[in-house]
Amino acid sequence: MDLHFGDSKPTDDERAAVDALLGPPESSWEGADRSDADLRWARGGREARDRREMLLPGLHAVNDRIGWISDGALDYLCRRLTVPPAEAYGVATFYAMFSVRPRPATVLHLCTDLACAAAGASELCAGVEARLGPGFSVQRSPCLGLCERAPAALAVRAGDPVRTAVSAPATVEAAVLAASAPDSAPEEPPAAMAVPQAGDPGLMLLGRVGVVDPASLDDYRAHGGYAALRRAFELGPAGVIREVTDSGLVGRGGAAFPTGRKWQATASQPDHPHYLVCNADESEPGTFKDRVLMEGDPYALVEAMTVAAYAVGAHRGYLYLRGEYPRALRRLEHAVAQARARGFLGDDVLGQGYAFDIEIRRGAGAYICGEETALFNSIEGYRGEPRAKPPFPVEKGLFGRPTVENNVETLVNVLPILTKGAPAYAAIGTGRSTGPKLFCVSGSVERPGIYELPFGATLGEVLALAGVRENLRAVLLGGAAGGFVRPDELDIPLTFEGTREAGTTLGSGVVMAFDDTVPLPRLLLRIAEFFRDESCGQCVPCRVGTVRQEEALHRIERRTGAAAADDIALLREVGRAMRDASICGLGQTAWNAVESAIDRLGAYE
Amino acid sequence: MTVTSLGIPRRLLEFTIDGEAVRAPEGSTILDACRAAGKDIPTLCQGDTLRPKNACRVCVVEVEGSRTLVPACSRRAEPGMEVRTDTERARHSRKIVLELLASSVDLSTTPQVAEWIKEYEAKPDRFGPDAARLNEEPKVDNDLYVRDYDKCILCYKCVDACGDQWQNTFAISVAGRGFDARIAVEHDAPLTDSACVYCGNCIEVCPTGALSFKSEFDMRTAGTWDETRQSQTTTVCAYCGVGCNLTLHVQDNEIVKVTSPHDNPVTHGNLCIKGRFGYQHVQNRD
Numbered sequence: 001m002d003l004h005f006g007d008s009k010p011t012d013d014e015r016a017a018v019d020a021l022l023g024p025p026e027s028s029w030e031g032a033d034r035s036d037a038d039l040r041w042a043r044g045g046r047e048a049r050d051r052r053e054m055l056l057p058g059l060h061a062v063n064d065r066i067g068w069i070s071d072g073a074l075d076y077l078c079r080r081l082t083v084p085p086a087e088a089y090g091v092a093t094f095y096a097m098f099s100v101r102p103r104p105a106t107v108l109h110l111c112t113d114l115a116c117a118a119a120g121a122s123e124l125c126a127g128v129e130a131r132l133g134p135g136f137s138v139q140r141s142p143c144l145g146l147c148e149r150a151p152a153a154l155a156v157r158a159g160d161p162v163r164t165a166v167s168a169p170a171t172v173e174a175a176v177l178a179a180s181a182p183d184s185a186p187e188e189p190p191a192a193m194a195v196p197q198a199g200d201p202g203l204m205l206l207g208r209v210g211v212v213d214p215a216s217l218d219d220y221r222a223h224g225g226y227a228a229l230r231r232a233f234e235l236g237p238a239g240v241i242r243e244v245t246d247s248g249l250v251g252r253g254g255a256a257f258p259t260g261r262k263w264q265a266t267a268s269q270p271d272h273p274h275y276l277v278c279n280a281d282e283s284e285p286g287t288f289k290d291r292v293l294m295e296g297d298p299y300a301l302v303e304a305m306t307v308a309a310y311a312v313g314a315h316r317g318y319l320y321l322r323g324e325y326p327r328a329l330r331r332l333e334h335a336v337a338q339a340r341a342r343g344f345l346g347d348d349v350l351g352q353g354y355a356f357d358i359e360i361r362r363g364a365g366a367y368i369c370g371e372e373t374a375l376f377n378s379i380e381g382y383r384g385e386p387r388a389k390p391p392f393p394v395e396k397g398l399f400g401r402p403t404v405e406n407n408v409e410t411l412v413n414v415l416p417i418l419t420k421g422a423p424a425y426a427a428i429g430t431g432r433s434t435g436p437k438l439f440c441v442s443g444s445v446e447r448p449g450i451y452e453l454p455f456g457a458t459l460g461e462v463l464a465l466a467g468v469r470e471n472l473r474a475v476l477l478g479g480a481a482g483g484f485v486r487p488d489e490l491d492i493p494l495t496f497e498g499t500r501e502a503g504t505t506l507g508s509g510v511v512m513a514f515d516d517t518v519p520l521p522r523l524l525l526r527i528a529e530f531f532r533d534e535s536c537g538q539c540v541p542c543r544v545g546t547v548r549q550e551e552a553l554h555r556i557e558r559r560t561g562a563a564a565a566d567d568i569a570l571l572r573e574v575g576r577a578m579r580d581a582s583i584c585g586l587g588q589t590a591w592n593a594v595e596s597a598i599d600r601l602g603a604y605e
Numbered sequence: 606m607t608v609t610s611l612g613i614p615r616r617l618l619e620f621t622i623d624g625e626a627v628r629a630p631e632g633s634t635i636l637d638a639c640r641a642a643g644k645d646i647p648t649l650c651q652g653d654t655l656r657p658k659n660a661c662r663v664c665v666v667e668v669e670g671s672r673t674l675v676p677a678c679s680r681r682a683e684p685g686m687e688v689r690t691d692t693e694r695a696r697h698s699r700k701i702v703l704e705l706l707a708s709s710v711d712l713s714t715t716p717q718v719a720e721w722i723k724e725y726e727a728k729p730d731r732f733g734p735d736a737a738r739l740n741e742e743p744k745v746d747n748d749l750y751v752r753d754y755d756k757c758i759l760c761y762k763c764v765d766a767c768g769d770q771w772q773n774t775f776a777i778s779v780a781g782r783g784f785d786a787r788i789a790v791e792h793d794a795p796l797t798d799s800a801c802v803y804c805g806n807c808i809e810v811c812p813t814g815a816l817s818f819k820s821e822f823d824m825r826t827a828g829t830w831d832e833t834r835q836s837q838t839t840t841v842c843a844y845c846g847v848g849c850n851l852t853l854h855v856q857d858n859e860i861v862k863v864t865s866p867h868d869n870p871v872t873h874g875n876l877c878i879k880g881r882f883g884y885q886h887v888q889n890r891d
Binding site: 001002003004006008071074075084085086087088089090093094096100366383388532533534535536537538539540541543544545546547548551555570573574576577579580581582583588 | 657659660661662663665673674676679694697698700701702705706708709731732733735736737758759768773774775776777778779780781782783784785786789790791792793794798799800
């Protein structure tokens with residue numbers, strides 16, 4: 001590949017940040033000073049290009065150390081990885097957490113999404129902006145996944161190492177402190193604070209959250225850890241897939257695809273290697289279950305990934321973690337390192353002759369990367385744009401190979417399936433939605449958090465557990481891509497089939513309650529802004545449709561009845577085309593919540 | 606003599622388009638089959654020399670059993686498939702896509718789009734006078750070609766032609782995200798500071814005129830561009846021994862732009878800087 005580079009040079013810091021990740025350059029072809037020997041050979045070919053997957057970690061390395069990515073730093077990274085600078089520029093500008101323009105070293109992300117907006121995010125933003133000087137960059141952010149402690153703030157201070165601080169629930173003082181002194185900001189409350197049921201012995205998925213020390217592998221093992229993997233080795237890969245199939249487990253990320261079928265389809269592909277990808281890019285507004293699982297019980301995910309990889313014949317697993325989850329990242333990095341050191345990962349897992357290892361990849365602020373094929377592109381060092389399907393990931397996924405991609409909660413469900421057995425697991429829940437389910441309850445409730453209930457509980461039961469407040473106006477199910485239901489529909493069973501029959505969706509398990517203090521048009525506008533910001537821009541219906549949707553909602557923010565009728569008709573027409581003709585689920589669902597608010601709640605009447 | 610590669614024989618698949626049985630060679634797209642059956646489906650991002658990108662979504666059709674509409678340009682035909690090209694549902698999406706594009710992008714030099722807007726009764730004005738547009742100024746930073754991204758529908762064809770599908774120069778990419786996404790070189794620099802080799806193969810595939818010869822751009826600005834007064838002559842490039850075909854577009858006895866036939870079995874419409882832009886010596890009359 002004959003690459004062209006400009007005259008921009010990296011600073012010493014930028015060079016050190018990249019070299020810390022990739023090691024020192026071996027020759028002038030990779031950006032070292034030119035020696036005589038370098039004139040007599042050329043580096044190139046597939047081997048040089050095959051390191052492209054290090055592009056996203058490389059961009060993180062520079063952004064973490066410096067706070068932004070300069071021309072010189074980007075060019076140096078491109079030299080190291082044999083990536084065309086234009087393409088790397090396209091990748092760097094794709095992610096919200098990167099900047100290719102100079103900015104202050106400290107960026108304070110303030111969540112302005114649904115739960116936080118209802119908890120006073122706009123006043124927080126105004127207060128913080130008035131207090132913080134020019135040395136800070138304040139960014140309004142989509143959902144930070146801290147909805148149980150709204151409003152939320154995340155401070156990131158570039159340096160070596162990068163420092164982060166979370167403030168939630170944030171006051172102006174606490175957010176300012178987090179930004180100005182991230183090291184001395186108070187420690188976040190433990191993950192178990194997000195689990196009001198913590199300690200309940202009946203919990204299957206959250207049972208260890210708040211009970212075990214999330215840093216201790218021994219503690220994890222003392223509480224039933226690694227029993228499922230031993231059972232998996234007894235059963236063999238085909239046996240594991242049979243158990244998972246018989247359990248009736250379906251994907252918990254929102255699409256509800258049967259997990260056993262996905263595993264079987266991948267395991268039977270003749271093409272090798274197979275890959276396992278754990279989708280921990282939890283970005284659906286209102287969703288924070290995966291964060292709590294990863295922070296509170298990180299080894300469970302490591303074990304579950306090992307089981308899944310063993311079943312489908314994968315020897316390498318990628319854990320794609322959203323960039324806004326610094327504590328989950330620390331816990332998982334620690335857990336993976338411990339597991340590796342103790343022989344639970346590596347060339348010979350548990351002495352069974354099976355090799356498996358996990359690589360953690362950090363997202364950088366892009367909701368679309370939660371779409372399975374966009375996530376592959378992101379890992380591979382391309383822009384996180386969804387691919388056309390077919391071919392499906394089970395056939396051509398990560399690096400074009402057969403790949404199983406599962407959500408965190410889906411994977412963690414595999415552990416009780418193996419330890420309790422498929423029949424016992426399938427007996428939980430309803431006939432078509434088996435097992436326990438995590439619900440992310442936030443908004444107008446006394447005890448927001450993650451609730452684990454068997455499938456079949458009604459919306460009203462979940463809300464009662466969380467202590468729903470008076471004057472309930474609407475409940476959003478499934479997040480921004482989900483739909484609103486009315487307060488008189490609390491008998492909807494929260495199962496995949498029950499919500500479908502009721503004309504709504506369970507999605508990722510979001511249950512967000514709104515009382516009548518929050519103007520509905522304002523919420524809808526926020527949802528529309530979210531989709532406009534997060535559209536990748538690849539296809540026309542979504543790229544322009546989300547803009548037109550937001551414009552129409554702006555126009556009718558204070559209108560009702562006949563004055564809004566024309567714009568509602570326009571929204572319906574655009575929404576229908578987005579649903580029918582967009583490439584991926586983002587565009588296809590971008591109109592769901594608005595449509596449900598108009599049709600079910602009678603917004604703008 | 607033109608040698609046409611016949612390839613290995615391919616099985617014929619049987620399926621239906623709008624209720625009529627059709628047969629298409631294995632590997633054909635729905636669009637191939639529709640065109641072979643004489644059915645017209647609008648396309649913008651589809652390129653005859655490029656892999657389908659299915660980004661514009663103007664070619665969507667209904668396929669029995671599919672939850673969403675399906676892009677005809679990229680979906681391969683399967684035996685027994687039931688394709689419907691002209692349903693209300695498909696026409697609705699095409700109409701909206703045309704409205705969304707026409708309300709945000711300058712489509713004044715996009716061939717055929719005016720006819721489609723009429724055919725589908727699209728009304729781009731209905732998003733109101735405040736509807737966001739791209740609002741880009743033409744980038745005139747070199748003597749050979751102009752990038753007017755106010756006319757860009759983000760079809761990715763120039764990126765694909767510059768990248769591993771043809772030129773392997775990788776001078777451009779999509780930068781930014783969503784409605785703010787634009788085609789850009791590294792660091793959004795002027796073209797002269799980029800990896801561009803001025804082959805003009807991006808101009809060859811651009812479906813909207815966003816990329817055009819400087820000569821064409823200047824003549825359009827001056828109001829002298831008139832395709833009815835142009836003749837096209839296909840000849841052989843004299844610079845080297847490859848023998849690329851050049852199609853010279855001549856107006857008033859001046860070469861105003863150079864293209865290359867896409868059905869050329871060797872070059873598929875691609876040229877280098879010399880063939881594409883090096884024609885001044887032919888008309889140097891001083």
